[in-house]
Amino acid sequence: xSATRYRAPPADALVIAPLDEIVAVFHRAxxxxxxxxxxxxxLLDVLAAQWxxxxxxxxxxxxxxxxxxxxxxxxxxxxxxxxxERG
Amino acid sequence: MTPARTLAAVLADPSAAEALTPGAWAxxxxxxxxxxxxxxxxxxxxxxxxxxxxxxxxxxAQATALEGRRQALWEAEMARRALAGIVEPxxxxxxxxxxxAGLAAGQGRSIGDLDILVPRDRLDAAETALLAHGxxxxxxxxxxxxxxxxWMHELPPLIHPERDRMIDVHHxxxxxxxxxxxxxxxxxxxxxxxxxxxxxxxxxxxxxHAAIHLFADGDLSxxxxxxxxxxxxxxxYAEADGxxxxxxxTRSADHGAVAxxxxxxxxxxxxxxxxxxxxxxxxxxxxxxFLRCLLAxxxxxxxxxxxxxxxxxxxxxxxxMPPAMLARHxxxxxxxxxxxx
Amino acid sequence: MRxxxxxRVGPVAFRIGSAWRAPVEQxxxxxxxxxxxxxxxxxxxxxxxxxxxxxxxxxxVHIRGDFVIPDAAPxxxxxxxxxxxxxxxxxxxxxxxxxxxxxxAAVERDGRAVIMTGESGAGKSTLAALLQAxxxxxxxxxxxxxxxxxxLVHPFPRPVSLKNAAIDVARAALPDALWGxxxxxxxxxxxxxxxxxxxxxxxxxxxxEPVLLLFPRYGLPAEQRPVGAGEAFVxxxxxxxxxxxxxxxxxxxxxxxxxxxxxxxxDYPDTDSAAELIxxxx
Numbered sequence: 001x002s003a004t005r006y007r008a009p010p011a012d013a014l015v016i017a018p019l020d021e022i023v024a025v026f027h028r029a030x031x032x033x034x035x036x037x038x039x040x041x042x043l044l045d046v047l048a049a050q051w052x053x054x055x056x057x058x059x060x061x062x063x064x065x066x067x068x069x070x071x072x073x074x075x076x077x078x079x080x081x082x083x084x085e086r087g
Numbered sequence: 088m089t090p091a092r093t094l095a096a097v098l099a100d101p102s103a104a105e106a107l108t109p110g111a112w113a114x115x116x117x118x119x120x121x122x123x124x125x126x127x128x129x130x131x132x133x134x135x136x137x138x139x140x141x142x143x144x145x146x147x148a149q150a151t152a153l154e155g156r157r158q159a160l161w162e163a164e165m166a167r168r169a170l171a172g173i174v175e176p177x178x179x180x181x182x183x184x185x186x187x188a189g190l191a192a193g194q195g196r197s198i199g200d201l202d203i204l205v206p207r208d209r210l211d212a213a214e215t216a217l218l219a220h221g222x223x224x225x226x227x228x229x230x231x232x233x234x235x236x237x238w239m240h241e242l243p244p245l246i247h248p249e250r251d252r253m254i255d256v257h258h259x260x261x262x263x264x265x266x267x268x269x270x271x272x273x274x275x276x277x278x279x280x281x282x283x284x285x286x287x288x289x290x291x292x293x294x295x296h297a298a299i300h301l302f303a304d305g306d307l308s309x310x311x312x313x314x315x316x317x318x319x320x321x322x323x324y325a326e327a328d329g330x331x332x333x334x335x336x337t338r339s340a341d342h343g344a345v346a347x348x349x350x351x352x353x354x355x356x357x358x359x360x361x362x363x364x365x366x367x368x369x370x371x372x373x374x375x376x377f378l379r380c381l382l383a384x385x386x387x388x389x390x391x392x393x394x395x396x397x398x399x400x401x402x403x404x405x406x407x408m409p410p411a412m413l414a415r416h417x418x419x420x421x422x423x424x425x426x427x428x
Numbered sequence: 429m430r431x432x433x434x435x436r437v438g439p440v441a442f443r444i445g446s447a448w449r450a451p452v453e454q455x456x457x458x459x460x461x462x463x464x465x466x467x468x469x470x471x472x473x474x475x476x477x478x479x480x481x482x483x484x485x486x487x488x489v490h491i492r493g494d495f496v497i498p499d500a501a502p503x504x505x506x507x508x509x510x511x512x513x514x515x516x517x518x519x520x521x522x523x524x525x526x527x528x529x530x531x532x533a534a535v536e537r538d539g540r541a542v543i544m545t546g547e548s549g550a551g552k553s554t555l556a557a558l559l560q561a562x563x564x565x566x567x568x569x570x571x572x573x574x575x576x577x578x579x580l581v582h583p584f585p586r587p588v589s590l591k592n593a594a595i596d597v598a599r600a601a602l603p604d605a606l607w608g609x610x611x612x613x614x615x616x617x618x619x620x621x622x623x624x625x626x627x628x629x630x631x632x633x634x635x636x637e638p639v640l641l642l643f644p645r646y647g648l649p650a651e652q653r654p655v656g657a658g659e660a661f662v663x664x665x666x667x668x669x670x671x672x673x674x675x676x677x678x679x680x681x682x683x684x685x686x687x688x689x690x691x692x693x694x695d696y697p698d699t700d701s702a703a704e705l706i707x708x709x710x
Contacts (some may be wrong), residue, residue, distance in 0.1 A: 015676065017683040022658035026679040030161035031154055031672070032250070033679055035662065080221065082165055109467045113443060117472045120494045140441070140468045147525040154675040387429050387445050387474055388494070 006057070006075050007085045008047035016041050030082055043074070044083065051087060090114035091311065091382035092358075094124065098315060099359040101131050112141050114386030121388035122311045123197040126152030130195030152195045159183045159198040162252045166201060167284050169220035173212045176286040178204040178278045180257060180296065184287035185316070192319035197312075200244070200253040204288070206275050207258040214242060214256070222247050222254060260296045269299065269342040290324040290331065291338035298351035299344055308390075310381045311358075317351050318359040325362065332364050354378060429474065434465040438573070438584040438632050439526070442516055443469035447477050448487065451508030458509070458587055458608045458621055461629050471495075471523060473515035475508060491515040495522035507611050510619060513589065520571050520584075521669040527573035527582060528674055528681045531667040534572045534581055534638075535564035541581045541636035542706060543572055543689075544644050545667050551646030554594040557622055558699045559706075561601045566628040567636065576677040579684050580635040585628040587621035595620045601699070640709055641689045644702065648695035652705055655691040 008014075015026040023041055025034040046052070046060045054071060078084035088096070094115050097103045107115065119125040129145035129152065137145070159182065167177045180202035185193030205213045222245040224232075235243040242256040259271035274296075277289040288296055294317060301313040325331045339348040354377060355361040356368050370378075383390055429445030431452040436442075442465070446452045474492040477483040488502040489511040495518060503511045520529060532545035533556035542564075544552040553569040560566050567581060569588040574581055587608060590598055595618065598605070608621035623629075641660060664682055665671050671678045692709055696702035 015679060017679070017687075019657035019661050019683065019686060021656050022661075024658075024661060024679070024683055026676055028676065029157070029164070031157045031675045032161075033665070033671075035658070082161070085168065112468045113472070116468065117494060138468065140470075143526065144468070144470060150675075150677070151525050151673065154673055157675065387472060389474065389476075389492075 003053040003055070005051040005053050005087050006047055006079070007049070007051045007087065008044045008078075008083060010049040011045065014044065025083070027083060032082065034081055034083055040074075040078075043078075047084060089382050089384070090118045090386050090388075091122070091384050094118050094122070094128070095311065095358045095382070098124070098128060098131055099318075101135055104132055104135060104137065109138065110386075112138065114388075116141070116144060117386065117388040118384045121384060123309060124312050124315065126155070126195035126197055127312075127315065128195070149195060152197060155198050156186050156193070156196075158250075158252070159201065160187060162201045162247075162250065162254070163187060163203075163285060164283070165220075165247070165250070166203060166217070166254060169216050169222075170205075170213055171284070173216055174203075174205050174209055176278075176280050176284050178275065178286045178288070179281075180204055180260070180288065181300070182316075184281075184293070185320075187283070187285050188281040188287050190319065191323050192316045194319075196316075200255050202255045202257060204257050204260070204274060204278070207271060210242065210256070210258050217245055217254065217256070221249060225253065260299060269295065269344065273341065289338075290320075290328070291335045292342075294320050294324070294335060294351075295339055295342050295344050295348055298339075298348045299342075301351055302347045307377070307380050314351065314355055314358060314381065318355045318361045321352070321355065321361050321363065350374065350377070354381070433459075434467075434469060435459045436463045436465040436632075437586055439582055440471070440520070440524075440584065441465040441467070441469045442471050442473060442519070444473045444475070444512055444515070446475040446508070446512070447483050448475070448489075448505060448508060450505065451475055451489070451512050454509040454609060455512055458606075458623060461606070461623065461626075462632075471516070471519035473512060473519060475511055475515065478502065491518065493519055495519050497522075501615075503614075507614055509608060509621070510611055510614055513587070513621070516586075517570065524571075524573075524670055525673060527575055528678050529668055529670045530572040530574065530664055531570070531669070532572040533569045534567040534583075534636075535559045536567050536581075536583075536631070536636040537564055537710075539636050540639045540710075541567060542640040542642060542710075543581065543638055544642045545572075545664065546643050546645065551594075552644055553588055554590060554598065555644060555646070555696075555699060555702055557588045557590065557598055557624075558601050559703060560625050560628070562699075562703050565631055566624045567631075569624075574638070574681050574685060575635065576674065576681040578635075579638070579681060579688065581638050582635045583628070583632050585624040585632055587623050589619055590622055591619055592617045598622055638685060638689050640706070641686065641691045642706070642709075643693040645693070645695045647697065649697060650701040650705060651695045652692050652709070655693050657686045657691065660686040660691045 009029060013028045017024045023036050023038055025036055046057060075084060079086045093111060119128045125148040129149040132145060163179055163183050170177055179187055182196050182198035183201055185196060225244045225246050232243050240257055240259045244253050244255055246253045260269050274288055274292050277292060278286040279289055280286045297313060297317050301310055339345045349367060352363040352367040353370055353374055356363045357370055431446045431449050433444045433452045433455045472494050476490045476492055477487060478490055487505040489505055489508050490502045491500050491511050491514055493515055530545060532543050533552040534541050534543050535556050544556060546552055556566055556569050566585055567583040570586060571584050572581055573584050606623040610618060610620045612618045643655060661682060690709055694705045696705060
């Protein structure tokens with residue numbers, strides 16, 4: 001079975017407003033406002049309109065190995081919120 | 088002319104709006120709001136010269152309808168993701184189907200719950216998947232639950248608490264207790280894809296469903312909006328397909344729904360001037376009762392002629408449930424009501 | 429309906445129909461200095477009897493209209509004015525789509541507005557009403573309207589609903605004010621409506637630029653702390669009944685508002701200390 005892949009909406013489908021301690025993300029397709037930590041917009045940017053595996057995401061961030069479970073947990077939360085699609 | 092009839096006239100022919108006085112506008116807008124037709128009215132009158140306050144109100148209504156549309160389509164997408172691998176494509180019903188397919192009936196339409204049609208043999212798997220993806224039962228009542236599962240045409244309603252949206256999972260389009268027995272297998276087999284992993288009922292089935300829904304489901308409240316759906320659907324399909332009317336007749340017969348479809352056509356023609364075939368235009372005496380009921384609101388949007396409505400409510404319940412079963416259902420409801428208070 | 433009253437409050441026009449004469453007469457008195465409205469209303473409110481004969485027998489007022497909640501309890505006829513006011517609030521809370529609606533109060537000076545929000549009981553209505561005695565124009569005591577396209581605050585100067593002890597405090601501070609009838613024994617205790625002053629009514633169509641966003645708390649020693657834009661955003665989404673309904677317009681208006689204004693939480697023991705805190709932050 002092939003590895004799980006993730007995809008976020010294209011960049012123009014999101015409106016991002018940094019508000020001091022958090023970032024507000026308006027998702028145009030759903031009309032839902034998401035409140036996220038400051039690192040999430042970068043993750044959404046990497047995944048914008050392209051399917052990537054967790055390996056590829058880590059490579060894009062030049063992340064050192066070992067913190068895979070935190071990344072997967074974050075992606076799972078974004079999937080449940082509808083901001084990221086799992087395929 | 089009652090305000091509801093004026094509303095129908097303006098919907099059918101937007102140029103009729105020019106003749107409205109401020110008093111007539113106040114009444115028409117209140118009735119449109121109450122009948123959930125204000126977004127539709129706004130789209131129909133878009134671009135016409137209107138009094139400033141009316142234009143501002145309709146502008147708001149159009150924005151509201153647009154947000155409703157966005158939410159409805161998103162809910163369909165979330166259901167599609169949850170049910171991927173179980174039902175593909177996902178068959179949408181009612182308003183969400185109209186907007187997803189870009190039909191005229193969806194323009195400005197207000198949309199409530201998400202209604203989907205799932206083949207009966209996939210029902211358990213669909214239920215499990217929805218529960219795993221965050222949907223929950225609205226009211227966990229064992230009697231209601233058993234009643235729904237045994238007799239109704241849908242699962243007990245589920246809600247997604249975070250998005251605050253309900254989903255109705257149908258496996259056919261009428262309760263199993265009803266005397267009308269639409270063929271669920273044919274509905275699924277003939278569904279047409281509309282892109283994005285979604286599908287809707289065929290052009291004839293969708294009208295049969297809308298007609299059944301109008302007369303057999305509930306008490307005709309909200310009926311004006313349902314009849315408007317039927318007008319738009321009939322116009323669009325008949326224009327695209329020269330053989331539409333005979334196909335519709337055949338299909339209505341397949342589902343045992345000839346009478347309700349014929350009545351819907353006569354009423355749509357009477358209220359909205361739907362171009363139905365000549366022999367489907369003449370109103371019967373009983374149609375006038377239905378019309379009165381559909382138009383039963385005054386200039387303050389109050390439902391007038393309550394007795395007519397009550398008559399229809401009982402009638403519609405009888406149509407869905409054999410009398411003994413109805414008695415049992417009401418009795419259990421009453422008893423529960425008594426013990427509760 | 430038998431008795432009809434139409435009025436404009438700021439940019440919003442209401443049509444109120446009543447089965448009884450008394451609530452409409454009370455409305456006419458309370459709103460005598462507001463512009464009448466007999467054209468197309470933004471919202472319709474109906475005060476109805478549950479059954480026709482209940483107009484006379486133990487009459488109770490059911491609140492209906494364009495937008496309703498199914499379990500709204502009826503009120504006795506003696507509180508018909510309150511029913512009308514609640515009906516108007518309900519229309520705004522459920523139906524307003526032209527402006528972002530914040531459950532907040534606002535006052536203005538020199539074209540610049542202070543928005544005060546907080547839970548019910550934080551004293552924002554009373555504070556906004558009392559600030560009138562210190563040269564502020566009352567813009568709103570219950571619903572602040574933010575125009576999405578411009579970010580401006582539009583006035584919605586309804587009569588201020590004051591409760592219990594606040595009634596006497598305001599009577600002492602604003603001796604010339606016009607008042608509605610005193611209604612005892614409402615679900616919230618004694619209620620009396622205070623008509624905003626002449627400046628508020630004369631400026632009912634004059635918007636202002638928001639510059640200060642406050643989260644006041646009454647009954648504590650004077651203190652203030654800054655509030656981050658993120659916290660302000662979250663608290664205001666919770667204080668808005670139509671944020672979701674407005675979609676992206678709401679998002680744009682609210683992120684812009686919390687970014688552009690000075691934000692602070694203030695505690696205050698009395699109006700004078702609150703006024704000093706506000707004038708210092710101003």
